[in-house]
Amino acid sequence: MALVEEYDFIVCGAGTAGPAVAARLAEDPTLSILLIEAGQDNVNLENTQMKLSRGKFLGGSSAVNGTLMVRGMRQDYDDWEALGNPGWGSSQMWHYFNKSETFHSEPWFKEEEGAHGKSGPIHTSLHPNAPITEAMMKSFIEKGMPLVEDMFASGRTTVGVGHCARSVWQGERSTGAQYVRDSFDPEKRWRHVNLKKVFGHTVSRVILDDSMRAVGVETIIGDGGDKKVFRCKKEVILSLGSYSSPKTLLLSGVGPKEDLYEVGIRPQVDVPGVGKNLEDHLTVFLFYEVKQGYTSDHLFHGSNFDKAREEWRRSRTGTLSRSHFGAFAFTRLDERLRKHSLWNDELRKSQATTGRDPMGLLPNQPHVEYFTTERYAAPKHYANPPPEGKSAFANIIELFSPRSRGYVKLKTNDPKETPIIQHNWLSDPLDVLVYAEACKLGAEVALEGSGSKDLILGAWPPEDKHTEFRTLKEWEKYVRENATTCFHPSGTCKMGPDTDPGAVVDARLKVKGVEGLRIADCSIMPKLNNGHPQAVAYAIGEKCADMIKEDWKLEARTGARL
Numbered sequence: 001m002a003l004v005e006e007y008d009f010i011v012c013g014a015g016t017a018g019p020a021v022a023a024r025l026a027e028d029p030t031l032s033i034l035l036i037e038a039g040q041d042n043v044n045l046e047n048t049q050m051k052l053s054r055g056k057f058l059g060g061s062s063a064v065n066g067t068l069m070v071r072g073m074r075q076d077y078d079d080w081e082a083l084g085n086p087g088w089g090s091s092q093m094w095h096y097f098n099k100s101e102t103f104h105s106e107p108w109f110k111e112e113e114g115a116h117g118k119s120g121p122i123h124t125s126l127h128p129n130a131p132i133t134e135a136m137m138k139s140f141i142e143k144g145m146p147l148v149e150d151m152f153a154s155g156r157t158t159v160g161v162g163h164c165a166r167s168v169w170q171g172e173r174s175t176g177a178q179y180v181r182d183s184f185d186p187e188k189r190w191r192h193v194n195l196k197k198v199f200g201h202t203v204s205r206v207i208l209d210d211s212m213r214a215v216g217v218e219t220i221i222g223d224g225g226d227k228k229v230f231r232c233k234k235e236v237i238l239s240l241g242s243y244s245s246p247k248t249l250l251l252s253g254v255g256p257k258e259d260l261y262e263v264g265i266r267p268q269v270d271v272p273g274v275g276k277n278l279e280d281h282l283t284v285f286l287f288y289e290v291k292q293g294y295t296s297d298h299l300f301h302g303s304n305f306d307k308a309r310e311e312w313r314r315s316r317t318g319t320l321s322r323s324h325f326g327a328f329a330f331t332r333l334d335e336r337l338r339k340h341s342l343w344n345d346e347l348r349k350s351q352a353t354t355g356r357d358p359m360g361l362l363p364n365q366p367h368v369e370y371f372t373t374e375r376y377a378a379p380k381h382y383a384n385p386p387p388e389g390k391s392a393f394a395n396i397i398e399l400f401s402p403r404s405r406g407y408v409k410l411k412t413n414d415p416k417e418t419p420i421i422q423h424n425w426l427s428d429p430l431d432v433l434v435y436a437e438a439c440k441l442g443a444e445v446a447l448e449g450s451g452s453k454d455l456i457l458g459a460w461p462p463e464d465k466h467t468e469f470r471t472l473k474e475w476e477k478y479v480r481e482n483a484t485t486c487f488h489p490s491g492t493c494k495m496g497p498d499t500d501p502g503a504v505v506d507a508r509l510k511v512k513g514v515e516g517l518r519i520a521d522c523s524i525m526p527k528l529n530n531g532h533p534q535a536v537a538y539a540i541g542e543k544c545a546d547m548i549k550e551d552w553k554l555e556a557r558t559g560a561r562l
Contacts, residue, residue, distance in 0.1 A: 005034070005230050005231065006032075006216075006230070006231040006232070006233060007032045007033060007034040007196070007230065007231070007232055007233070008031045008032045008033065008232065008233050008234045009022075009025050009031065009032075009033050009034070009232060009234055009235050009236075009237065009548070010033075010034045010036065010216070010217055010230055010232045010235075010236045010237070011025075011033065011034065011035045011036070011237045011239060012036050012203045012217060012236065012237065012238050012239060012240055012248070013036070013037065013203075013238065013239035013240040013241065013244070013245075013521065014035050014036070014037035014176065014177075014180070014197065014199075014239075015037075015176055015239065015240075015241060015521075015537075016175075016176040016239075016521070016534065016537040016538060016541070017176070017239045017520045017521045017522075017537045017538065017540050017541035017544070018035065018037075018176065018237075018239030018240075018520070018521070018541065019035065019176040019177060019178075019179035019180045019541070020100065020176065020179050020520075020538055020541025020542050020544075020545065021237050021239060021520050021541045021544050021545045021548075022035040022179070022180065022195055023121075023179035023180050023191060023192060023195065023545075024179075024541075024542065024545030024546070024549075025545055025548060025549070025554075026191075026192035026194050026195040027192075028549075028554050029193075029194055031194060031554070032194055032196070033192070033194060033195045033196070034195075034196050034197075034198065034230055034232075035180065035195060035196070035197045035198070036198050036201050036203060036217070036219060036230070037197070037198070037199050037200075037201070038200070038201065038202040038203070039199065039200070040199050040200060067166040067167045067168050067173060067323050067534075068164055068166060068167075068323075068325065068328075068371075068532045068534065069101075069124050069152070069153070069164065069165040069166065069167060069532070069534060069535045070152045070164055070328065070369070070531035070532040070535070071093075071094075071097055071152065071153060071155055071529070071531050071535045071536070072155060072529030072530045072531030072532075072536070073155050073156075073158065073364065073365050073366070073529075073530050073531070074090035074094070074155040074156060075090070075362055075364050075365050076090075076155075076365065076527070076529045076530055076531075077089055077090040077092075077093040077529070078090050079527060080495070080525075080526055080527065083496060083497075083500070083526050083527075084496055084497030084499065084500065084507075085495050085496065085497070085507040085526065086507050087507055087543075088495070088507060088543075090155065092543070093536075093539055093543075094155070096538070096539035096540075096542040096543050097117065097153075097535055097538075097539050098114075098115075098116060098117035098118075098120070099117055099120055099539075099542050100117060100120040100121065100122050100535070100538040100539060100541075100542055101116055101117030101118075101120040101122050101123075101124055101535075101538075102117060102118055102119055102120050102121070102122065102123045102124070102169075103116035103117060103118065103124050103125070103153075103165060104123065104124065104125040104126075104169060105126070106125075106126050109126055109149060109150070109163060110149040110150060111149075111150055112150040112153065112154045115150055115153040115154045116153055116165075121174075121178040121179050122167055122174050122175075122178055122538060123167070123168075123169035123170075123174040123178070124165040124166060124167050124168070124169070124174065125165065125166060125168055125169050126163055126164075126165060126166070127166065127168070127322040127323065129326060129327075129374075130294065130295060130296060130326060130374040131293065131294040131295075132290060132294040132295050132326065132372070132374055132393050132452075132455070133326030133327045133372060133374055134451070135294065135451040135452045135455055136326065136327045136372045136395070136445070136446070136449070136451060136452050137161055137327045137451065138449065138450065138451025138452075139445050139446065139448075139449020139450065139451040139452045139453070140161040140327060140329045140370065140445055140449070141161060142449045142450060142451070143441070143444065143445045143448075143449060144159065144331070145159055145160050145161045145329045145330070145331055146159070146160050146161070147160065147161055147162065148160040148161070148162050149162050149163050150162060150163070151330070152164045152165070152328060152531070153165060157330065158330060158331075158332060158363070158364050158365060158366050159330060159331045159332060159366065160329065160330060161327060161328065161329040162328060162329075163328070164325070164328040164371070166322075166323045166325075167534065168321075168322065168323060170316055171312060171315075171316025171317055171320075171321030172316060176537075176538070176541075179191070179541075180192065180195060180197065198219075200221060200222050201219035201220070201221055201228065202219060202220045202415070202416075203217050203218070203219050203238075203240065203248055204217075204218050204219060204220050204227070204248075204251060204415035205217070205218050205248065205251045205252040205415065206236055206238070206248065206249070206252040206254075206514075206517060207229065207231075207252075208252065208253070208254075208268055208269075208514065211515070212268060212269055212513060212514050212515060213514070213515040213516045214232065214235065214236040214514060214515065214516040214517035215231060215232065215516070216229055216230050216231040216232050216236070217229070217230050217232075217236055220415060220416070232516070234516065234552060235516045235517065235518060235548065236516060236517050236518075237517075237518045237519070237520055237544065237548075238517070238518070238519045238520070238521070239519070239520045239521045239541065240521065241489070241521050241522065241523065242278065242408075242489035242490050242491065242492045242493075242521065242522050242523040243408055243419060243421060243489060243492070245492065245493050245519050245521055245523045246274050246275040246408045246419075246492040246493055246504075246523060247275075247408065247410065247419045249271070249274050249275075249493065249504075249511070250265070250274060250275065250409070250410050250419075251265070251410070251413070251415050252268065253265055253266060253267055253268030253269065254268055254269045254271055254274060254511065254513070254514060255267075255270075255271055255272075255274035255275060256270070256271070256272045256273075256274060256275070256276075257270040259275070259409050259410065260410075262410075263410045263411070263412055263413045264413050265410075265413050269511075269512075269513035269514055270513075271504055271511070271512050271513060272501060272502065273493070273494060273500075273501070273502035273503055273504045274492070274493060274504050275407050275408040275409050275419075275492050276405075276407050276492065276494075276502055277405055277407075277491040277492060277494050277502055278405060278406035278407050278408055278421070278422075278423060278424075278489060278490075278491060278492050279402065279405060279406075279489070279490050279491040279525075279527070279528045280402075280406075280423055280425070280485055280486065280487075280488050280489045280490070280528070281398050281399060281400065281402070281485075281486040281488040281528065282398070282399050282402065282425055282426070282435070282483040282484065282485065282486060283396050283397065283398050283399075283483065283484055283485070283486045284396070284397045284435070284439055284478070284479055284482050284483050284484075285394045285395075285396050285482070285484075286394060286395045286396075286397065286439065286442055286443060286446065286459075286466055287376065287392050287393070287394045287459065287460040287461075287464065288392060288393060288394075288395070288446060288456045288457075288458070288459060288460060288467070289386065289390060289391065289392050289456070289457040289458050289459070289460040289462070290391050290392060290393060290452075290455045290456055290457060291391070291455050291457065292389070292390075292391055293391075294391065294393075294455055295374055295375045295376075295391045295392065295393050296319050296324070296374050296375040297375045297376055297385065297386055297390070297391040297392065299319060299320075299375060300375075300376070300385040300386070300388075301387075301388040302388070308320045324373050324374050324375055324377045325371055325372065325373060325374070326371070326372040326373060326374045326393075327370075327371065327372045328369065328370070328371045328372075329369065329370040329371070330366035330368070330369055330370075330530075331366055331367065331368060331370075331441070332363070332366055332367050332368075333367045333368065333434060333437050333438060333441065334357075334363075336437045336440075336441065337433070337434065337437060340433060342429065342430065342433055343358060343430070343433060343434075346358035346430060358403075358430055359400075359401040359402075359403065359430070359434065360401055360403075360527070361400075361401050361530075365400075365401070365530055366400055366530055367399075367400055367401070367434060367438065368397060368398065368399060368400060368434075368438040368441075369397075369398040369400065369530075369531070370395060370396065370397060370398075370442055370445070371396050371398070372393060372394065372395050372396065373393050373394040373396070374393060375391075375392075375393060376391075376392040376393065376394070376460070377394070384461065386460060390460075392460040395442050395443075395445065395446050397435070397438050397439050397442045398486055399431065399434065399435045399438060400530040401527075401528070401530060402425075402428070402431045403428040403430055403431055404423070404424050404425055404426060404427045404428045404431050405424060405491075406421070406422045406423035406424040406425070407420075407422055407424075407492075408420070408421050408422075408492050423485070423489075425483065425485075426479070426480060426483065432476055432479060432480065433476075435479045435483070436472050436475035436476040436478075436479050437472065437475075439475045439478065439479060440469075440472065440475050443466065443467070443469065447467060466478060486532075488522075488528060488532065488533050489522070489523075490522040490523065490525040490528045490533060491522075491523065491525050491526065491527070491528065492504075492523045493505055493511075493519050493523040493524055494523070494524060494525065494526045495507060495509065495524045495525070495526050496526055498512075503526075504519070504523075504524075505518065505519050505524050508547050508551065509524060509540075509544050509547065518544060518548070520540050520541050520544035521537060521540065521541075522536065522537050522540070524540065
């Protein structure tokens with residue numbers, strides 16, 4: 001028989017957004033909060049299958065991601081609000097971006113006034129550029145992307161190159177765990193006595209009563225079959241991510257009724273949008289061999305890695321104390337795309353109906369992001385670094401606002417089974433066209449820009465031969481064969497008004513048709529931001545906590561703050 005504990009609020013998922021919700025609610029000392037984590041404490045692409053990684057421990061994906069704090073454009077969030085989500089515009093979102101952040105600037109950096117937070121739990125900083133980064137920044141500027149140093153925090157620059165803050169401080173990652181435990185405290189003390197954490201528990205379903213109110217959750221303990229029930233007096237908040245939040249709703253009988261019947265689950269609430277609208281960013285890595293002395297590839301050779309690791313362990317300094325990413329740039333591709341009838345035909349239609357371009361963007365939103373590495377580093381290439389005497393780096397191309405959409409659905413009604421995840425990447429021909437043009441421009445930056453052209457010796461590995469491409473068809477083929485996920489899934493429990501049949505939560509993040517149940521993670525994003533989602537996840541968690549406090553009239557009873 002399942003054991004039962006009871007709390008005021010239960011937050012499921014101790015990744016990026018979940019700890020923000022739990023910790024902010026725990027500021028009220030009269031409340032009891034439970035934070036549940038499955039992991040442990042700190043522990044169309046040519047039929048291609050991809051590894052879709054998630055962080056399964058305290059801090060979640062914020063502890064394994066690229067540490068990049070690229071918020072996106074202010075217009076991205078004004079679009080959210082215009083879709084019928086009051087309170088989610090740029091002014092509100094920038095408030096929460098800043099609330100979550102403590103930014104540590106540098107004397108050489110031109111910080112935009114008001115663009116950063118100074119007292120939040122997530123510590124961010126900049127790092128000094130490797131020579132290859134300085135070279136590529138010069139080339140980006142020559143190709144029409146002017147230097148705007150703080151553009152990735154300010155959200156106002158559509159075309160430019162700048163410096164990106166990372167969620168790293170004093171050689172350590174700053175993750176969602178910071179909300180519940182100070183990792184910069186030598187004793188790593190927990191912050192709140194009224195916030196209980198349980199690890200090794202996978203949430204299998206939300207328990208609904210006959211009135212369709214969430215009254216608790218059921219978990220599976222460890223890898224075995226033992227179950228436990230946790231009851232809540234007020235609300236359950238799912239912060240399980242864009243794959244597991246819809247999965248948990250479906251296992252609870254909340255979702256498209258036809259999908260539920262298909263796996264033998266009796267529908268409790270028919271919410272057609274659960275698991276739909278899956279959106280992600282794709283990346284293509286263009287690797288180049290370069291002259292010696294411009295990258296940090298020395299790490300791969302001899303005893304250098306062991307020495308760097310020992311330096312980091314001893315003093316949290318050195319190469320391993322920094323992210324391996326370098327220059328960052330945004331741009332639009334209008335002039336290039338107007339050469340194609342496919343684009344022009346769709347442009348006439350979209351401007352007549354929405355006033356936007358075929359990707360759903362306004363002129364103040366970029367089509368693409370470029371970001372470079374300072375050594376040979378990429379998910380599929382780690383096993384093949386350049387040998388001693390050779391060096392390489394990547395110019396990474398990230399496609400914004402893809403038209404292709406996918407879905408998440410259950411394979412069976414067994415909560416231990418992973419769900420079916422079908423992204424449908426590049427299923428829309430416009431995505432392929434825009435991406436191919438973006439890659440072509442990215443290659444021109446590297447091979448023609450005066451900062452980098454004389455440093456590049458060819459493609460790496462040499463058999464890739466992308467330095468020899470002359471036609472868009474070659475780039476389209478390369479995109480289909482080499483594009484890989486940027487690990488930015490979103491939208492599977494999207495936020496929207498009652499008039500939107502695909503909406504799963506409303507603007508207060510309450511699940512449609514269910515009382516006492518909210519979702520706070522990137523699955524609620526109605527459209528993926530033109531940036532990276534880490535900062536957005538923290539902001540969603542912060543805002544969710546404030547809305548809960550407002551709805552339960554808790555804001556006047558706030559105790560010790562973070």
